[in-house]
Amino acid sequence: MLAFRDTTLxxxxxxxxxxxxxxxxxxxxxxxxxPGGLFVPSVQAAERFIGExxxxxxxxxxxxxxxSYTSMTGMTAHHFPLFVLIDGETASAAEVLAAALKEHQRxxxxxxxxxxxxxxxAVRPLEAGAVRFTVARIFSPLGSPLSQVGVTPHFVETxxxxxxxxxxxxxxxxLMGMEMxxxxxxx
Numbered sequence: 488m489l490a491f492r493d494t495t496l497x498x499x500x501x502x503x504x505x506x507x508x509x510x511x512x513x514x515x516x517x518x519x520x521x522p523g524g525l526f527v528p529s530v531q532a533a534e535r536f537i538g539e540x541x542x543x544x545x546x547x548x549x550x551x552x553x554x555s556y557t558s559m560t561g562m563t564a565h566h567f568p569l570f571v572l573i574d575g576e577t578a579s580a581a582e583v584l585a586a587a588l589k590e591h592q593r594x595x596x597x598x599x600x601x602x603x604x605x606x607x608x609a610v611r612p613l614e615a616g617a618v619r620f621t622v623a624r625i626f627s628p629l630g631s632p633l634s635q636v637g638v639t640p641h642f643v644e645t646x647x648x649x650x651x652x653x654x655x656x657x658x659x660x661x662l663m664g665m666e667m668x669x670x671x672x673x674x
Contacts, residue, residue: 489521490521490522490523490524490525490580490581491521491523491524491525491526491528491529491532491580491581492524492525492528493525493528495524495525495528495529495532496528496531496532496535499532499535500535503535503565511567512567512568512662513567513568513569513570513658513661513662514565514567514568514569514570515570515571515572515651515654515655515658516569516570516571516572516594517571517572517651518571518572518573518577518581518584518585519572519573519574519576519577519598519647519650520574520576520577521576521577521578521580521581522576522578522579522581523578523579523580523581523582523604524579524580524581525580526579526580526583526607528580529580529581529583529584530542530543530556530583532584533558533583533584533587533588534558534560534564535560535564535565536564536565536569536588536593536594537558537560537564537587537588537591537593538558538560538561538562538563538564539557539558539559539560539561540557540558540591540628541555541556541557541628542556542557542558542583542587542628543555543556543583543586543587543625543626543627543628544556544625544626544628544630545607545623545624545625545626546623546624546626547607547622547623547624549622552607552622552623553623568658568661568662569588569593569594569595570594570595570596570597570654570657570658571584571585571588571589571594571595571596571597572596572597572598572650572651572654573585573596573597573598573599573600573601573638573640574598574599574601574647574650575599575600575601575602575637576602577598577601577602577637577638578601578602578603578604579602579604579605579606579625581601582601582602582603582604582605582625582633582637582638583625583633585601585638586627586628586631586633586638587627587628589638589641590627590628590629591628595641595642595654595657596638596639596640596641596642597640597641597642597644597650597653597654597657598640598642598643598644598650599640599643599644599645600637600638600639600640601633601637601638602637603633603634603635603636603637604633604634605624605625605626605632605633605634605635605636605637606621606623606624606625606634607621607622607623607624607625608620608621608622609622642657
């Protein structure tokens with residue numbers, strides 16, 4: 488994912504559908520280098536994986552920016568194992584998704600701590616360009632601020648090439664354990 492935009496949900500749904508048709512049993516979602524983008528599509532992406540509960544809360548000086556975003560997708564949420572790659576360039580809306588997946592114990596995060604932007608900005612056009620200003624701060628499902636803190640991974644791995652290898656290794660171990668359990672054997 489390059490950044491969250493209006494087409495993100497359709498692209499995500501199409502990719503998951505295609506991968507499931509080809510036998511996908513676990514998903515590695517790469518949020519490394521994702522600068523964020525649009526806030527609402529990131530919340531809606533989290534709803535694809537989290538059946539119920541708070542995804543993110545925002546706090547601002549205006550009432551319209553004091554809100555909790557909650558998932559109520561229930562059984563329609565995807566339940567396959569999920570591994571998320573993050574780094575210091577994972578920011579803003581991408582941090583919303585990473586924090587929600589981590590705190591709902593819905594994904595294993597691998598990489599390095601995210602950027603820690605943790606704010607929602609509005610853009611107002613001017614004659615000679617535009618101005619951006621912060622309208623709200625972002626808080627994780629458990630109420631932790633993302634600003635200047637970021638999201639820490641479960642497994643810290645600083646070598647980019649090793650991050651994907653680690654995710655695939657973790658997915659293989661998990662799936663092997665699931666297969667053993669379905670056969671009545673201990674993992």
